[in-house]
Amino acid sequence: MVFCLFISNLLLATASLHLTERRIQITWDRSPRISENLISIAAGPGIFFNNQGCVFENSRFIKYIAALRPGYLRFGGTRADQMTFINASNPEEICDLRSLHKIQKPFLPVTLYREDIEKLINFSRNTSKRMLFGLNLNSRSKDGSWNSKNVELLLDFFKEQNFFPDFELGNEPNSYLHHFNYTMTPEQQANDFEVLKLILARKGFHSSKLIGPSTTGRGPTALNYFSKFLETKPPVEFAAYHHYTLNGRNATVKDFISPSSFYAYEDEAKLWTETSKENDKKPFISEGALAFGGGAKNISDRFVSSFLWADKLAMSALTGIHSFCRETAFGGAYALLNEDLLPTPSYWISFYFRKFIHGRISSLQTFDDNQQFYRIYNVCTNKNKVTKLIINPSKATVLRIEGKFESYQLIPKGRHLLSKYILINGQRPSIHRTRRETGSGSLLLQHYSVSFIRTNISCK
Ligand SMILES: *[C@@H]1O[C@H](CO)[C@@H](O)[C@H](O)[C@H]1NC(C)=O
Ligand SMILES: *[C@@H]1O[C@H](CO)[C@@H](O)[C@H](O)[C@H]1NC(C)=O
Ligand SMILES: *[C@@H]1O[C@H](CO)[C@@H](O)[C@H](O)[C@H]1NC(C)=O
Ligand SMILES: *[C@@H]1O[C@H](CO)[C@@H](O)[C@H](O)[C@H]1NC(C)=O
Ligand SMILES: *[C@@H]1O[C@H](CO)[C@@H](O)[C@H](O)[C@H]1NC(C)=O
Ligand SMILES: *[C@@H]1O[C@H](CO)[C@@H](O)[C@H](O)[C@H]1NC(C)=O
Ligand SMILES: *[C@@H]1O[C@H](CO)[C@@H](O)[C@H](O)[C@H]1NC(C)=O
Numbered sequence: 001m002v003f004c005l006f007i008s009n010l011l012l013a014t015a016s017l018h019l020t021e022r023r024i025q026i027t028w029d030r031s032p033r034i035s036e037n038l039i040s041i042a043a044g045p046g047i048f049f050n051n052q053g054c055v056f057e058n059s060r061f062i063k064y065i066a067a068l069r070p071g072y073l074r075f076g077g078t079r080a081d082q083m084t085f086i087n088a089s090n091p092e093e094i095c096d097l098r099s100l101h102k103i104q105k106p107f108l109p110v111t112l113y114r115e116d117i118e119k120l121i122n123f124s125r126n127t128s129k130r131m132l133f134g135l136n137l138n139s140r141s142k143d144g145s146w147n148s149k150n151v152e153l154l155l156d157f158f159k160e161q162n163f164f165p166d167f168e169l170g171n172e173p174n175s176y177l178h179h180f181n182y183t184m185t186p187e188q189q190a191n192d193f194e195v196l197k198l199i200l201a202r203k204g205f206h207s208s209k210l211i212g213p214s215t216t217g218r219g220p221t222a223l224n225y226f227s228k229f230l231e232t233k234p235p236v237e238f239a240a241y242h243h244y245t246l247n248g249r250n251a252t253v254k255d256f257i258s259p260s261s262f263y264a265y266e267d268e269a270k271l272w273t274e275t276s277k278e279n280d281k282k283p284f285i286s287e288g289a290l291a292f293g294g295g296a297k298n299i300s301d302r303f304v305s306s307f308l309w310a311d312k313l314a315m316s317a318l319t320g321i322h323s324f325c326r327e328t329a330f331g332g333a334y335a336l337l338n339e340d341l342l343p344t345p346s347y348w349i350s351f352y353f354r355k356f357i358h359g360r361i362s363s364l365q366t367f368d369d370n371q372q373f374y375r376i377y378n379v380c381t382n383k384n385k386v387t388k389l390i391i392n393p394s395k396a397t398v399l400r401i402e403g404k405f406e407s408y409q410l411i412p413k414g415r416h417l418l419s420k421y422i423l424i425n426g427q428r429p430s431i432h433r434t435r436r437e438t439g440s441g442s443l444l445l446q447h448y449s450v451s452f453i454r455t456n457i458s459c460k
Contacts, residue, residue: 028380028459031360032320037071038313039354041129041336042287042325044077045110053116054095055330056123060341065329067431068354069128074168074286074325075120076134076214078179081171082109083136085154090115098339114157121163130166132211132286132325137170137192138180146192148199155203166209168286169196172216172242174225186229189213197235209237214286216242218268223275230279238284238322239276243268245308248291248300248333253417256290256304257393259373262311262366269319277320285316285324295334303345303412303419303448307393310349310450314377314389317361326350345412345422348429349450352408355434356452357389358382360459372397374445380459388453396447404440406454411446 047053055061065073090113124131135154139147158164169192173184193210200208213229213236215222222241230239245265246255255261269283276283290308291300299305316324326346328335336347343351359381366375374392381387390399410429412419421428425435445451 028360028362031362031380032318033360034317034358034379035322036358037130037323038317038321039068039350040072040074040132040323040325041065041068041329042074042076042327043329043331044075044134045079045083045112046077047331048112048116049079049108049110050331051094051096052331053119055097055341056119058097058341061330061337062123062126064337064341064343064347064431065123065129066127068350071129072132072166072323072325073120073124073127073129073329074132074134076132076168076171077287077327078171079108079110080134080168081136081138081179084109084111084150085113085117085157086111087114087153087157089113097341117154117157118161121158121161124163124165131163132168133165134168134171134214135196137173137184137189138176144188146195148195151196152199152203155199155205159203159205164205164207166211166237167196167200168211168214168240169193170212171214171287173213174215174217174222186213186225187232190229190232190234193234193236210235211238211240211284211286212236214240214242218243218264223272226272227275227279230276230281233279236281239279239281240284240286241272243272243285243288244290244292245312246291246296248293248296251291251296251299253299253304256296256299256308257417259368261308262375265308265312266315269315269321273319273321282322283320284322287325287327288312289327289334291334294332297333298418300333300346301335301338301344301420302417303422304417306345306349306410306412306422306450307391309346310353310389310391311375313350313353314357314361314364314375314391317357318364318377343429345420348410348422348424351429351431352410352424352434352452353389356381356387356408356454359384359387371395381454384459386455386457386459388451388455390445390449390451390453392445392447392449392451394447397445399443399445400441401439401443401453401455402457404438404456405443407437407439407443408434408452408454409437409446410450411448415448417448
């Protein structure tokens with residue numbers, strides 16, 4: 001199908017109208033179907049280490065996370081490789097959600113007790129999230145072989161609870177030298193996955209999928225580990241890696257709206273998807289956000305992060321990524337819910353993405369001419385109508401859109417990039433109701449906006 005998109009720049013200062021016209025070809029038959037589990041969340045044992053396990057019983061937290069269902073709850077991270085399960089009650093059960101953002105010394109061992117695991121199981125059931133549980137690969141015997149003893153106890157416990165999650169084995173194995181002072185090889189990890197597979201079969205975990213290797217980094221050595229692992233034909237259903245675009249310790253507001261940050265993920269997602277597919281696996285991001293290191297304080301948690309996050313979700317869909325587990329649901333400047341368990345702008349982007357973007361995703365148009373930068377993703381929804389996601393981290397623009405449409409524009413409250421609050425069609429967002437605006441023919445795309453445009457154009 002050919003359909004026309006007339007793009008015009010509205011030069012607000014001079015009020016003159018400069019029009020450019022482009023025709024794009026959209027082919028739906030080869031477009032990837034968007035995974036229902038695309039929007040997923042991540043959390044780690046650090047929550048229990050910080051005495052915040054009660055967050056999983058908090059009704060507000062449950063309500064907001066459940067609104068993003070289905071998807072995965074990935075429970076893992078560095079401490080999963082330092083975790084021991086004890087089938088007993090926690091002797092000093094305390095909880096303080098406000099003790100947030102303690103310095104999380106990354107490499108200390110952590111113990112999880114029976115109630116901790118029960119809380120996770122209950123939370124996963126309450127929110128209709130499938131759990132992806134990160135098992136400890138770092139427990140090694142003297143001869144270097146994987147010591148599965150504590151994992152087996154944990155599996156027995158899951159079984160007693162009639163709970164059969166999916167599993168990772170090892171977190172960021174390509175950084176074991178840095179974390180644990182020895183090298184994990186892709187062959188060793190793949191071999192240990194084979195051992196795990198036998199254990200799961202023996203214990204009756206027939207519905208549990210394995211997901212790995214969960215590498216860190218974006219460069220050639222990380223990609224090399226990832227592809228070497230996949231070349232051994234390991235028993236994993238999905239090829240998992242971690243992705244952060246920026247470094248939270250030095251990222252600036254400019255980095256969050258710079259075209260190069262958008263192009264970086266585009267190039268990398270395509271490359272890693274290609275590597276996954278060459279090995280007959282679907283790609284899966286088992287942990288990621290925009291900036292690592294706890295996020296970029298006062299940036300990741302503000303409106304300015306909305307553009308890259310919407311783009312990251314859409315680009316993940318376009319490259320066929322099955323799930324993107326957002327680090328984190330709670331805790332750190334990159335959390336979806338803040339320390340009062342209220343939604344951040346990234347939460348609302350996730351929520352409206354889940355609401356409006358489903359079906360198949362086709363082309364991406366990028367408009368980038370130094371003056372103006374925006375991206376349009378075209379989606380064919382389950383109702384066979386075209387919906388557009390328009391990410392505009394620059395000036396206002398008029399777009400011509402064929403026929404009638406409903407528009408949902410998200411902008412920062414106060415029109416300030418560092419706003420903590422987001423508005424949708426001028427109102428505060430709510431998981432229960434959303435104000436609809438309609439138009440036809442042309443759309444005024446606002447300055448600093450992320451917009452969902454539901455057209456009545458049939459996909460054909
Ligand atoms: C979560 O599920 C448990 C049962 O597993 C139930 O007792 C509890 O009320 C639920 N909590 C919420 C907030 O839905
Ligand atoms: C989990 O939910 C069950 C009810 O389904 C309840 O009996 C149990 O106490 C809960 N566990 C925790 C740790 O909250
Ligand atoms: C955990 O301990 C409880 C109570 O002591 C026991 O009933 C249960 O079988 C134990 N589970 C495992 C997996 O050892
Ligand atoms: C790391 O391992 C090497 C040899 O395996 C050892 O000599 C060295 O002391 C270790 N370093 C630390 C910081 O433990
Ligand atoms: C931030 O630090 C990383 C090293 O982790 C470096 O590669 C990058 O260039 C730095 N970025 C900026 C904007 O300074
Ligand atoms: C973030 O903003 C708060 C106030 O809004 C300020 O107190 C804090 O120092 C800022 N932190 C950083 C790292 O900029
Ligand atoms: C879309 O809306 C326009 C304007 O009302 C109308 O002319 C057109 O027939 C509609 N198209 C479809 C496919 O419903």
